[in-house]
Amino acid sequence: xxxxxxxxxxxxxxxxxxxxxxxxxxxxxxxxxxxxxxxxxxxxxxxxxxxxxxxxxxxxxxxxxxxxxxxxxxxxxxxxxxxxxxxxxxxxxxxxxxxxxxxxxxxxxxxxxxxxxxxxxxxxxxxxxxxxxxxxxxxxxxxxxxxxxxxxxxxxxxxxxxxxxxxxxxxxxxxxxxxxxxxxxxxxxxxxxxxxxxxxxxxxxxxxxxxxxxxxxxxxxxxxxxxxxxxxxxxxxxxxxxxxxxxxxxxxxxxxxxxxxxxxxxxxxxxxxxxxxxxxxxxxxxxxxxxxxxxxxxxxxxxxxxxxxxxxxxxxxxxxxxxxxxxxxx
Numbered sequence: 542x543x544x545x546x547x548x549x550x551x552x553x554x555x556x557x558x559x560x561x562x563x564x565x566x567x568x569x570x571x572x573x574x575x576x577x578x579x580x581x582x583x584x585x586x587x588x589x590x591x592x593x594x595x596x597x598x599x600x601x602x603x604x605x606x607x608x609x610x611x612x613x614x615x616x617x618x619x620x621x622x623x624x625x626x627x628x629x630x631x632x633x634x635x636x637x638x639x640x641x642x643x644x645x646x647x648x649x650x651x652x653x654x655x656x657x658x659x660x661x662x663x664x665x666x667x668x669x670x671x672x673x674x675x676x677x678x679x680x681x682x683x684x685x686x687x688x689x690x691x692x693x694x695x696x697x698x699x700x701x702x703x704x705x706x707x708x709x710x711x712x713x714x715x716x717x718x719x720x721x722x723x724x725x726x727x728x729x730x731x732x733x734x735x736x737x738x739x740x741x742x743x744x745x746x747x748x749x750x751x752x753x754x755x756x757x758x759x760x761x762x763x764x765x766x767x768x769x770x771x772x773x774x775x776x777x778x779x780x781x782x783x784x785x786x787x788x789x790x791x792x793x794x795x796x797x798x799x800x801x802x803x804x805x806x807x808x809x810x811x812x813x814x815x816x817x818x819x820x821x822x823x824x825x826x827x828x829x830x831x832x833x834x835x836x837x838x839x840x841x842x843x844x845x846x847x848x849x850x851x852x853x854x855x856x857x858x859x860x861x862x863x864x865x866x867x868x869x870x871x
Contacts, residue, residue: 744767778798
C-alpha cells in the first residue's frame with residue numbers, strides 16, 4: 542500500500558505517526574535517558590532504542606536496555622541478530638512496550654558483521670527475508686528494517702534489497718546513505734536514496750549527516766524520502782529533533798541552543814545517567830557525549846581531555862563552569 546503522507550502524518554502499517562522526523566538508533570547512545578530527554582523537546586517524533594541483541598534479550602527479557610518511560614511512545618525497538626526464531630521471540634517480548642519493531646541490517650562494526658548480524662545481512666538477502674517474515678508473523682505491530690546502500694561502492698544493492706524487504710512484509714525502511722565499507726566516513730549520499738522512489742510502495746526514511754533543520758529539509762528534497770532519521774546529529778543537541786519537526790511541519794526555524802543552554806543540557810543528561818546507572822558507571826558512560834556538547838569552543842581539546850578522565854562529579858561541574866566563564870569573557 543502506498544505511503545500516506547501529508548505535512549503532519551505518516552502511515553506505517555497500522556500506525557499513524559504525527560511527525561516525519563525520527564531519532565535513529567545508536568548503539569550505546571539512544572538509551573532510555575537520551576530518549577526521555579529528547580521527548581521533552583519533541584512530543585510527536587518516533588524515537589528508536591539502541592540496538593538490542595535478540596539472543597541476550599531472550600535470555601534476559603527484563604534487561605534495562607528494554608526499559609520504557611511514561612511518554613516513550615511512539616517508540617521503535619530495534620533488534621539485532623541472524624536467527625529468525627530468536628528475532629521473532631525477542632520481537633514478541635517487546636511487542637507490548639513498542640510501537641514498531643525495527644530490524645538492524647545496517648550496523649557496520651566488525652564484531653556485529655562477523656557474527657552474521659547487522660550489515661552482513663545485505664550480503665544474505667534470503668536470510669534477511671526469513672527474519673522479516675518470522676518477526677512479522679510474531680507480532681501485530683509494524684515491522685521495519687534499517688540498512689545501508691550496500692556492502693561496498695561496487696555492491697550497492699539497496700534498491701533490490703528494499704524491494705525484497707517489502708515483499709517479506711516490512712512496513713517501512715530506513716536507509717543510511719553510506720555503504721558498510723565507508724563506516725561513518727565521507728559524506729552521506731542523499732541523491733542515491735532517490736532511486737528508491739517509485740521502486741517500493743512502503744515509506745522510506747533517509748538517514749546520515751542530518752545535523753540541522755535546514756539540512757533535514759534539503760535531505761527530504763534530494764532523497765525524495767517520506768521521512769528522515771537523525772542519529773549522531775542529536776548528540777550534543779537534544780532539541781534538534783524537535784526543532785527539525787517544527788521546521789518541517791510549520792516552516793518555523795527555532796534557534797540552535799547557545800553554549801549556556803547546551804551546558805545545562807549536558808548537566809541534566811549527566812545527572813540522569815548517574816540516577817539511572819549509579820555515579821561511577823553513569824560518569825564513565827557519559828564520556829562519549831562530552832565532545833558533542835562542547836564542540837567548536839576555544840581550547841576544546843584540553844577541556845575534553847579533562848572531562849573524559851575525570852570521575853569526580855564536582856570537579857566535572859567545575860570544568861563545565863570554567864568553560865562557560867571563558868567563553869562568555871572572550
